[in-house]
Amino acid sequence: MPAPMRLRDRVAHWRVWPMLWKEFVQMRRDRLTFAMIVGFPALQLALFGYAIQTDIRHQPLVVLDESRTSESRALVATFVNSGSFDHAGNVYSRAEAQDAIELGRAKAALVIPPDFMHDVKRGRTAEAQVLVNAADPQTSAAALAGAQLAGAARAQQLLGPLGTRRLPVEVSVRPWYNPAQRSAVFIVPGVIGILLTLTLTLITSTAIVRERERGTLEQLIVTPMGKTSLMLGKLVPFVLVGYVQMTVVILLGKWLFDMPIHGSIALLYLAAVSFIFASLGVGLLISTLARTQAQAMQLSFFFIMPNILLSGYVFPREAMPLPAQWFGAILPLTHFLKVIRRILLMGTGPGQIWREGLLMAGIATVLVYVSVTRFSKTIE
Amino acid sequence: MTAAAPPDTRTTVRTVGLRKLFGDLVAVDTLDLEIRRGEVFGLLGPNGSGKTTTIRMLCGLLQPTSGSASVVGFDVGTEPERIRANIGYMSQRFGLYDDLTVAENLRFYASVYGLIGKERTARLTAHMSDLGLTPRAHQLAGTLSGGWKQRLALACATAHRPLMLFLDEPTAGVDPAARRAFWASIYDLAAAGTTILVTTHYMDEAEQCQRLGFLSRGHLIALGTPADITKQFGVTRVEEVFIELQRRDEGTT
Numbered sequence: 001m002p003a004p005m006r007l008r009d010r011v012a013h014w015r016v017w018p019m020l021w022k023e024f025v026q027m028r029r030d031r032l033t034f035a036m037i038v039g040f041p042a043l044q045l046a047l048f049g050y051a052i053q054t055d056i057r058h059q060p061l062v063v064l065d066e067s068r069t070s071e072s073r074a075l076v077a078t079f080v081n082s083g084s085f086d087h088a089g090n091v092y093s094r095a096e097a098q099d100a101i102e103l104g105r106a107k108a109a110l111v112i113p114p115d116f117m118h119d120v121k122r123g124r125t126a127e128a129q130v131l132v133n134a135a136d137p138q139t140s141a142a143a144l145a146g147a148q149l150a151g152a153a154r155a156q157q158l159l160g161p162l163g164t165r166r167l168p169v170e171v172s173v174r175p176w177y178n179p180a181q182r183s184a185v186f187i188v189p190g191v192i193g194i195l196l197t198l199t200l201t202l203i204t205s206t207a208i209v210r211e212r213e214r215g216t217l218e219q220l221i222v223t224p225m226g227k228t229s230l231m232l233g234k235l236v237p238f239v240l241v242g243y244v245q246m247t248v249v250i251l252l253g254k255w256l257f258d259m260p261i262h263g264s265i266a267l268l269y270l271a272a273v274s275f276i277f278a279s280l281g282v283g284l285l286i287s288t289l290a291r292t293q294a295q296a297m298q299l300s301f302f303f304i305m306p307n308i309l310l311s312g313y314v315f316p317r318e319a320m321p322l323p324a325q326w327f328g329a330i331l332p333l334t335h336f337l338k339v340i341r342r343i344l345l346m347g348t349g350p351g352q353i354w355r356e357g358l359l360m361a362g363i364a365t366v367l368v369y370v371s372v373t374r375f376s377k378t379i380e
Numbered sequence: 381m382t383a384a385a386p387p388d389t390r391t392t393v394r395t396v397g398l399r400k401l402f403g404d405l406v407a408v409d410t411l412d413l414e415i416r417r418g419e420v421f422g423l424l425g426p427n428g429s430g431k432t433t434t435i436r437m438l439c440g441l442l443q444p445t446s447g448s449a450s451v452v453g454f455d456v457g458t459e460p461e462r463i464r465a466n467i468g469y470m471s472q473r474f475g476l477y478d479d480l481t482v483a484e485n486l487r488f489y490a491s492v493y494g495l496i497g498k499e500r501t502a503r504l505t506a507h508m509s510d511l512g513l514t515p516r517a518h519q520l521a522g523t524l525s526g527g528w529k530q531r532l533a534l535a536c537a538t539a540h541r542p543l544m545l546f547l548d549e550p551t552a553g554v555d556p557a558a559r560r561a562f563w564a565s566i567y568d569l570a571a572a573g574t575t576i577l578v579t580t581h582y583m584d585e586a587e588q589c590q591r592l593g594f595l596s597r598g599h600l601i602a603l604g605t606p607a608d609i610t611k612q613f614g615v616t617r618v619e620e621v622f623i624e625l626q627r628r629d630e631g632t633t
Contacts, residue, residue: 018491022480029479219475219536222439223492224465 015225019233027237037203037241041195041249045188046256059107059143060088062100069117075128078154079110084146097131108132108143120158188253189340190313195249197279197307197333198300200242204283205296207234208375213293227375231368235280242276243269262347271339271353274360278332281367288374307333335360392417392544392575393438397447400433400598407433409598410447415577415591420570422589423579424618426626429595431579435546438577439469452543465493468537472549474529475536478522482513482532485521486539493540504539511535511565527558534565538574545569547578551585563588583619592618596629 027034061079065072079085088106091097097109111129119126130147208231211217220230246269253259282303290296309315310328317325317334328334335356342348393415400408408430415421423431436442438451440460448455454462476485486508490500508514511531516524521532530550537545547566551559563585570576580586587606594602594609602609602625606618613621 015492015494018488021491022477022484022488025484026477026479214478215471215473216475216477218441218471218473219469219489220492221441222464222467222469223489224461224494225492226461 015223016229016233016236019225019229020236023233023237027241033203037199038244038248041199041245042252044195045191045249045252057083057142057146058086059084059146060105061085062088062091062097062106062109064091064094064097064109064111066114067112067116071117071120071126072112074157075112075116075151075154076110078157079147079150082146082150082153084142084150085110101131108147110147188257188259189344190337192246192249192253193275193311193333193336193340194304194308194313196242196245196276196336197282198304199245200238200276200279201283201286201303202297202300203241204235204238204280205286205290205300206293207238208284208287209290209293209296212291228372231284231372231375235277235284235368238280238283239273239276242279243272246272246276259344261344263343263349267350267353268340268343271343271357271360272336274357274364275332275336275339278360278364278367281364281371282332284371285367285374288371307331310334312337330363332360332363335363390416392419393449393451393577395438395447395449398434398437398444398449399446400430400437400442401445406598408437408595411598411600413593413600413603415575417575418570418573420566420576420578420588420590422586422592423577423595424586424592424622425579425595426629428597430598431595432548433598434595435469435548435577435579439467439546440464466543468540468542468545470533470537470545470547470550472552474533476521476529476533479520481518481520482524483508483517485532485536486513489536490539495540507535507539510568526554527561530554530558530562531565534562538569542574544575544577547576549579549581551580551582559585583617583622586618586622594621594625596625601625 063076065076076087080087085108088100091100091109094111097106097111100106101109109131111131113127113129116126116128128151130143132143132147208217211220250259250261250265254261283300286296286299286303290299306327307313310317310320310324311331311333312328313333317328320328339353339356342352391414393413395411395413398408398411398413399406411430411434423434425431433442437444437456438449440456440463444457448457450456451463452466454460454466456463477488480488483504486504487500490504495503505514508517511534513528513532513535516528516532521529524532534550551562554562559582566576566578578585578589586592589606591603591605592609593600602612602621604612609621610616610618613624615621615624
């Protein structure tokens with residue numbers, strides 16, 4: 001019988017620290033990849049975010065101000081501040097306003113009657129008129145909505161100092177969560193999820209295959225390091241990468257697209273850990289299937305398509321046939337989109353997202369378990 | 381860093397009827413082999429004769445189809461992890477990380493084998509100095525020439541003082557001066573009690589082994605010291621044995 005082994009030999013299979021150390025040294029040295037990991041999502045977010053904006057903003061607006069009072073100027077300021085309109089100059093008659101619209105110099109004209117301020121002070125409903133070029137239904141709908149909202153905004157401001165009287169301007173549209181109805185607000189959290197899924201799956205799936213291609217995996221397999229250490233050592237550094245990516249994209253979303261952050265960022269980061277692990281798990285599973293880095297990339301992109309189509313990123317899941325909904329439910333992104341939209345846009349707390357968090361953790365556990373089991377410490 | 385001594389101090393490797401099939405192809409057929417402790421054993425044979433497959437089975441990289449093998453006193457089928465802690469393995473691909481420095485590669489592999497802290501620092505400082513790697517400590521492995529890569533790979537495979545060292549064509553693509561230096565290191569290791577199994581295509585290297593085994597189509601067809609074997613075949617050099625065997629091999633088809 002062999003003599004008893006020393007303790008260090010017995011725990012030999014648990015060697016995750018050397019692996020982690022090595023991965024971080026390699027990551028630090030490979031600055032280009034790291035820059036791509038961070039820069040790529042930033043660039044994509046800018047492209048996607050701008051391209052996918054379906055709403056129309058900053059339409060040129062001419063103003064026919066017959067009131068010329070502080071009140072009329074305040075209304076114009078509200079229109080401009082809403083972001084829906086840009087002040088494209090003043091006109092001095094209705095005919096001039098009509099010319100501006102017909103010549104394309106303006107999409108809309110705001111007409112403020114002479115007694116506008118007088119009506120406001122008297123507590124009567126002051127009526128301002130917006131003339132919209134209705135030739136393009138999409139832009140006119142946007143202009144109409146923008147005008148109504150700007151009016152409502154001014155009415156809200158006036159209600160305070162004037163007390164509860166009749167509304168200075170009548171309002172009928174009042175959407176929640178996205179008052180300006182900007183699609184970017186809805187799209188940006190989705191883009192965050194898509195980008196994390198894509199990059200995390202891709203970098204993990206190629207990471208192990210790269211070691212296989214370079215011959216270092218064979219060398220690692222003959223060491224006493226266990227396969228769990230090997231896999232975790234590969235995985236954990238990318239969790240940090242995932243958080244860096246998420247932070248970059250959220251900051252950009254906020255700066256570039258005024259994406260609101262109504263809920264707790266801490267809660268979002270907590271919930272994201274299960275999503276990041278699940279995405280890495282997919283990459284890990286791919287790396288046990290692919291023999292070359294090219295194969296790993298192909299499989300990763302193959303995995304991305306259903307995520308874009310079935311997760312509820314663009315198309316509402318409620319409208320899909322049931323099998324598509326079931327399939328969507330096994331994608332980590334489907335659950336993460338609910339979590340991130342609820343936290344960022346609706347400001348919900350842990351009570352409304354724990355189910356999704358658990359589901360993602362479950363998916364992550366299954367994926368990592370299957371990958372570690374599939375990965376055999378032989379080279380056949 | 382050597383762990384428990386093997387139960388039989390004279391034999392480090394013992395295979396009994398070791399066999400490996402890849403589908404219908406017999407890669408290694410009923411191999412019976414014993415390698416004594418501290419011996420430098422050369423495994424020779426044409427490409428595809430089963431040398432690499434044999435080494436991979438002994439290292440636990442491949443599961444034998446049938447038969448059994450023990451390395452440093454542990455069974456390859458049931459105790460591969462114990463074997464791994466006590467062997468070193470160097471393949472012709474070297475298994476180095478190009479984007480780590482010489483010192484970092486060594487540090488990584490040493491810690492994977494459980495060397496840590498001051499013990500590791502002391503061991504690696506001495507080890508690098510022994511192999512002449514100290515001046516290159518902070519050079520990236522990817523920028524080393526073939527000879528230096530080979531030296532680093534040997535250093536990585538031996539930092540944990542393995543009882544048994546497997547070298548699979550370790551000198552492929554390396555210049556003669558580096559090969560000579562490499563063999564000097566091999567003899568140093570053997571003198572210190574390390575058992576060495578080496579495969580090679582260089583006959584001058586084969587003649588430096590204490591014993592040789594010739595593989596042909598998965599069969600062990602000759603075994604003995606270089607002198608025994610050349611006498612058995614009535615020739616003067618190992619190379620002639622090799623050519624004769626390959627001729628017979630082709631003749632049987």
